[in-house]
Amino acid sequence: MPAPATEPGTAPFVRLTGVTKRFGTARPALDAVAGEIFGGRVTGLVGPDGAGKTTLIRLMTGLMLPDAGTIEVLGYDTRRDPASIQAAIGYMPQRFGLYEDLSVQENLDLYADLRGLPKTERSRTFGELLDFTDLARFTTRLAGKLSGGMKQKLGLACALLRKPRLLLLDEPGVGVDPISRRDLWKMVGNLRTEGIGVVWSTAYLEEAEACDHVFLLNQGSLMFSGPPAEMTGRVEDRVFRLSGIRGRRREALARFLEDEGVVDGVIQGEAIRLVMKAGLSPPPLGDTADAVDAAVTPPRFEDAFVDMLGGGPGGRSRLAETQREFTEDAGRPVIEARGLTKRFGDFTAADNITFDIPRGEIFGLLGPNGAGKSTTFKMLCGLLKPSAGEGRVAGFDLRRNAPEARNRLGYMAQKFSLYGDLSVIQNFNFFAGVYGLSGARKRERIGLMSEIFDFRTILDMSAKDLPLGLKQRLALACSVLHEPEVLFLDEPTSGVDPITRREFWTHINGLVEKGVTVLVTTHFMDEAEYCDRISLIYRGRSIALGSPDDMKARVAGKDLPDPTMEDAFIALIQGSEAKEAA
Incomplete structure (x- = not known):
C-alpha cells in the first residue's frame, strides 16, 4: 500500500543534521548522520546489529544527547525540550520493556498511569487497542507467558495508549x-494511513522492502537513504536463479562462490541464487556443468546490500576442511523422533512428533512462536524429558543414554548461551572440559577455533563485551570444539549481519558435506531454503513435512503462482486452522 503523499512544504517530523x-x-556509534523523516509513512532504520539503529532511536526520544549535530523532533530540539x-511520541524499546509478572491488563493499566491517560478515556482506549492487537482473549494472562509475537503486540499497544504523532x-x-511479523506490519500500515509517522528499526533486510523510505546504516555510517526500490535497482539484471543443479547443491554453491564474477550466492530450495558483478553472466552452464539453466530473477534488498559491502565471504570453510568425516551408517537415521510428546499439566506443547533425519542432512523445525518447535528441539537434544514417545541421537536413546547422546552432539542455543563473565579463552577451556577434551588435543582444537573464527587478538576479552556477531561466532566455535557428528542450532543467526549469516551457512554447508547432521530452527524464511527437509509445527503438531520446494508446491495456485517460503509458511498454517474450524 503506497504511503499518503507528503504535501509540498510539509515540515519533516524528524530532522537529523550531522548527528x-x-x-x-x-x-563512533553514529558518524555525521543526516536526513529527514516525514509523517504518513514508514521509515526503516535498517542494518545489522551494531549499526547504530538503537542509538539513533534513543537520540530521537531525547533519552540521550548527540555529541555533535542536532536532532529536531516534531519541531522540538532534543537538547532543549526533551519532555x-x-x-508527543510513542516508543517501543528493543528489549521487551513490560512487566512479565503482570497480566496484559495490568500492564495496560500501569502504562496508562505512566502516560497520564484520563480514567474516563481508558475503557474505550483499552477496548480499541485490545481489538487492534487481537489480545482481548488474553487480558488475564501474565505477560511473561505470552509468545514472542504477542509480547510485541502488547508492547505496541502500550506505546499507542495516547495516540502519538510519531x-x-x-x-x-x-x-x-x-505470521506475527505480518500482523505487526498490517497494524503499522493502518497507523500510517492516519498520518502518524512510523520509524521501524530492523536487522531483517527483507523488512526494508515493506518501508516507504529507508535509512541503511552500517557501523555507524549512513550508506543509503531513499525508497527501497532505488536500492534494489542497483543490482537489477544481475541476480540469477540457477536450476537443474548437478550433484549436491551445497558443493555446487561452494564452487560458484569461488568464481571471481560472483558477488553473492545462496541456496534456494533445489536451485541456487547468484548475484553477479556488473556486466558478467553466471559461470558456465550445461549438461556437463554444475547447473543447466540460469534465469534472471527479481533482486532483493539484501542482494544490493551485500553487493554494496563488496560481496559475501566466499564458499570455502576452513572449519569444514579441518572436520573429520562421518561416513559410517550412511543409510541409517542419525536423529529419530518417534511420537515425541510433552505435556505441562493439562497443556500439550508437543503432540506425537515423528520424523527421521539421515546422516549429512539439514533438517529444519519451523513454526510460529509458541507452536512447540523449541519444546521438540529441547527433547531431541536431551534438555527436556518427553512425556511420551522416544527420541534417539546417534543411536542412543535420550531417556536411557542422554549423557552418551549429548557427547555426540554440539548445541548452540537461541540466546547467547556462553558465560558472559568469562573471557573468550575461559569459555573455550570450560567447554573443552565439558566435552572431555584435554592435553594436546584440547590445545590443538582451541588454537584451531581461535584461528578460524579470528579470536586470537581478543582471547582475554569478556564474552559479554563482544558484538553480537562475535558472540554468535564464539557460540558456534564452542559447539563444534569436539567435532560432533550432530549439530543442534536454535536460531543461530538471529540479529547478525548478512555477511556473518553467509559465513555461518558456509560453515554449516561444509560440515554437512563431511557427514555432520544438522537440526536447525529459524525465523528467516530464506534460511529455511537451505534445509533438505522441514517439519512445520503448529499448535504442538507437525502439519507438514517435506522439502522447501514441496512446501511451496503444496500452496501454489492461481492466487500464488510462484509462492515464497514465507507464503508457504503462512498458507499452510491458515489451511490447518481452517481444517480445525470445519
Whole structure:
C-alpha cells in the first residue's frame, strides 16, 4: 500500500543534521548522520546489529544527547525540550520493556498511569487497542507467558495508549515468526494511513522492502537513504536463479562462490541464487556443468546490500576442511523422533512428533512462536524429558543414554548461551572440559577455533563485551570444539549481519558435506531454503513435512503462482486452522 503523499512544504517530523555519537574511544556509534523523516509513512532504520539503529532511536526520544549535530523532533530540539518530545511520541524499546509478572491488563493499566491517560478515556482506549492487537482473549494472562509475537503486540499497544504523532519501534520483528511479523506490519500500515509517522528499526533486510523510505546504516555510517526500490535497482539484471543443479547443491554453491564474477550466492530450495558483478553472466552452464539453466530473477534488498559491502565471504570453510568425516551408517537415521510428546499439566506443547533425519542432512523445525518447535528441539537434544514417545541421537536413546547422546552432539542455543563473565579463552577451556577434551588435543582444537573464527587478538576479552556477531561466532566455535557428528542450532543467526549469516551457512554447508547432521530452527524464511527437509509445527503438531520446494508446491495456485517460503509458511498454517474450524 503506497504511503499518503507528503504535501509540498510539509515540515519533516524528524530532522537529523550531522548527528554523531561516541561511547568511549571506539569508532563512533553514529558518524555525521543526516536526513529527514516525514509523517504518513514508514521509515526503516535498517542494518545489522551494531549499526547504530538503537542509538539513533534513543537520540530521537531525547533519552540521550548527540555529541555533535542536532536532532529536531516534531519541531522540538532534543537538547532543549526533551519532555515535549516524550509527551508527543510513542516508543517501543528493543528489549521487551513490560512487566512479565503482570497480566496484559495490568500492564495496560500501569502504562496508562505512566502516560497520564484520563480514567474516563481508558475503557474505550483499552477496548480499541485490545481489538487492534487481537489480545482481548488474553487480558488475564501474565505477560511473561505470552509468545514472542504477542509480547510485541502488547508492547505496541502500550506505546499507542495516547495516540502519538510519531511512533518509534526498535526492532519489533526480532525473534518473531512470519505470521506475527505480518500482523505487526498490517497494524503499522493502518497507523500510517492516519498520518502518524512510523520509524521501524530492523536487522531483517527483507523488512526494508515493506518501508516507504529507508535509512541503511552500517557501523555507524549512513550508506543509503531513499525508497527501497532505488536500492534494489542497483543490482537489477544481475541476480540469477540457477536450476537443474548437478550433484549436491551445497558443493555446487561452494564452487560458484569461488568464481571471481560472483558477488553473492545462496541456496534456494533445489536451485541456487547468484548475484553477479556488473556486466558478467553466471559461470558456465550445461549438461556437463554444475547447473543447466540460469534465469534472471527479481533482486532483493539484501542482494544490493551485500553487493554494496563488496560481496559475501566466499564458499570455502576452513572449519569444514579441518572436520573429520562421518561416513559410517550412511543409510541409517542419525536423529529419530518417534511420537515425541510433552505435556505441562493439562497443556500439550508437543503432540506425537515423528520424523527421521539421515546422516549429512539439514533438517529444519519451523513454526510460529509458541507452536512447540523449541519444546521438540529441547527433547531431541536431551534438555527436556518427553512425556511420551522416544527420541534417539546417534543411536542412543535420550531417556536411557542422554549423557552418551549429548557427547555426540554440539548445541548452540537461541540466546547467547556462553558465560558472559568469562573471557573468550575461559569459555573455550570450560567447554573443552565439558566435552572431555584435554592435553594436546584440547590445545590443538582451541588454537584451531581461535584461528578460524579470528579470536586470537581478543582471547582475554569478556564474552559479554563482544558484538553480537562475535558472540554468535564464539557460540558456534564452542559447539563444534569436539567435532560432533550432530549439530543442534536454535536460531543461530538471529540479529547478525548478512555477511556473518553467509559465513555461518558456509560453515554449516561444509560440515554437512563431511557427514555432520544438522537440526536447525529459524525465523528467516530464506534460511529455511537451505534445509533438505522441514517439519512445520503448529499448535504442538507437525502439519507438514517435506522439502522447501514441496512446501511451496503444496500452496501454489492461481492466487500464488510462484509462492515464497514465507507464503508457504503462512498458507499452510491458515489451511490447518481452517481444517480445525470445519
